[in-house]
Structures are given as C-alpha cells and as structure tokens.
Amino acid sequence: MREAKAWIFDLDGTLTLAQHDFVAIREELGIPADEDILSYLKTLPQAQAGELSRQLDAIELRLARDVAAAPGAASLIRHLRDSGKQLGILTRNLQSVAVSSLEVLGIADCFEAEHILGRAEALPKPDPAGIHHLLELWSVEPHEAVMVGDFRFDLEAGRAAGCRTCLLHEHNGWPALADLHLPDCERLLMYLRDSVANP
Structure with missing residues (x-):
C-alpha cells in the first residue's frame, strides 16, 4: 500500500481508543x-x-471530552503527512467531534477542514459517497486510496468506492473485506516504514 496517494481514516476505534458503548x-x-x-x-x-x-x-x-489516542496514531498521521499523502477523515460522528478529537490528539494541523467529513457532510458509511467526495477533491483515483477503519462499515465503504481497505483491529472478523489487517496504528506505521526500508 506504500504507493497509495490518499489515506482516509475512520475516527473512533481507529485513530482514537474506542469509547462509544x-x-x-x-x-x-x-x-x-x-x-x-x-x-x-x-x-x-x-x-x-x-x-x-x-x-x-x-x-x-x-x-x-475524554478522547484518547490509539497507539501510534499521531506518529502514523504525521508520517503520512510528511510523505506527501492526502489525508481525510470519514466518520459517522459529528464533524465538530472529529475536529475536537484531532485537536486533542495533536494532529488537527495535518488535516484540511474540508477533508474532515462527519455524518452531516456525507452519507454515513457504509455508503461510499464521502470517499468519492474526497477523491474528487484530491483528483485521486479510487485504486490510489486506502480506507482505514476498525469496523465492517469502513471496509464496505472502501470496497464500494473501489479503494484498498485496511482493518485496524485485534481480530479480523471480515477477512473478505480487508486487504490489510493489523492490530493498530502503531503496527501500520511499522508496516509502512518496513515497506520503505525493504521495497
């Protein structure tokens, strides 16, 4: 996935520790x-x-108010930003919650405001409309993008949009939907750095 030009992330349970009961x-x-x-x-x-x-x-x-970063989340986002990748957020939460969470994580500066889509800005996942909107803004083809999340809705949206998919979760309950499965952002960062070191 190291050639991907754009990375679209879910928020809760992906960049933050899952907190929604x-x-x-x-x-x-x-x-x-x-x-x-x-x-x-x-x-x-x-x-x-x-x-x-x-x-x-x-x-x-x-x-x-009590959001906490997932392991390696900030380092992963800064690595992708510094590598020149397009970055977006597609969440079923409120956009204001997403912005607030990114500020708490210290990575709000890595995202343009118009690239943070909540449920009022795009049809909720698994609908792929939000992904299509971001790719159009970036002039990026679906096969050049990755949708990253912790639940099947994220993977289904990515699949429907024609993107690659990455599941960040301890267990892979949807192997047919995930092109890549790793436990968390920290391991994804290790995977990407290893890919660069060993092309």
Missing part, C-alpha cells in the same frame, strides 16, 4: 439492540428523529 447509547435513546443507530433514526417520523439526533449529538460531544 453502542449498547448503552441504544438503551439511552430507546433504540432496539439489533438496530444500527443512524439507519434506525432514518425510519422515524421527522420530529422524533430530530429529537433523538439531538440527544445523540449531546452524547457524542460529552464523550469527546
């Missing part, structure tokens, strides 16, 4: 346990969906 969030919002939160909200009447969306926003903003 989705079971608890569903309980707090009264959403059935087996439902995807954002997909479920779309099925509700507008007034009810709006109220639950505001509650979800408040939960995410609350969680953002």
Whole structure:
C-alpha cells in the first residue's frame, strides 16, 4: 500500500481508543439492540428523529471530552503527512467531534477542514459517497486510496468506492473485506516504514 496517494481514516476505534458503548447509547435513546443507530433514526417520523439526533449529538460531544489516542496514531498521521499523502477523515460522528478529537490528539494541523467529513457532510458509511467526495477533491483515483477503519462499515465503504481497505483491529472478523489487517496504528506505521526500508 506504500504507493497509495490518499489515506482516509475512520475516527473512533481507529485513530482514537474506542469509547462509544453502542449498547448503552441504544438503551439511552430507546433504540432496539439489533438496530444500527443512524439507519434506525432514518425510519422515524421527522420530529422524533430530530429529537433523538439531538440527544445523540449531546452524547457524542460529552464523550469527546475524554478522547484518547490509539497507539501510534499521531506518529502514523504525521508520517503520512510528511510523505506527501492526502489525508481525510470519514466518520459517522459529528464533524465538530472529529475536529475536537484531532485537536486533542495533536494532529488537527495535518488535516484540511474540508477533508474532515462527519455524518452531516456525507452519507454515513457504509455508503461510499464521502470517499468519492474526497477523491474528487484530491483528483485521486479510487485504486490510489486506502480506507482505514476498525469496523465492517469502513471496509464496505472502501470496497464500494473501489479503494484498498485496511482493518485496524485485534481480530479480523471480515477477512473478505480487508486487504490489510493489523492490530493498530502503531503496527501500520511499522508496516509502512518496513515497506520503505525493504521495497
């Protein structure tokens, strides 16, 4: 993947330590346990969906105060930035939460504001619209980009967009969707540095 020109990252659980307890969030919002939160909200009447969306926003903003970097996240992002790669964020969270998290991680300066897409700026993953939007901004072809995340939605979005996919998770539950599987950002950085040292 060392030839890739663009790297698009998920946020929670990828660049940050996973902190969203989705079971608890569903309980707090009264959403059935087996439902995807954002997909479920779309099925509700507008007034009810709006109220639950505001509650979800408040939960995410609350969680953002305690964000912590995943191992190697800042070093990985700075390595890619210093290597001349295009960098983007595609998250199902709020854009403001993403920006705040990147500031806490000390890497907000590595991302242009228009390259940080939350659920209001692009259709939520697994829809590939956000990836397509970023690639168009960068004039980069899908096969020249990598979508990095910790969940199948990230991989499905990358696949649908025609990108390479990288799963950062201890276990690979979706081997057919991941072109590369590593446990965390630290190991991905080691992989990229080793690729440079041993082309």
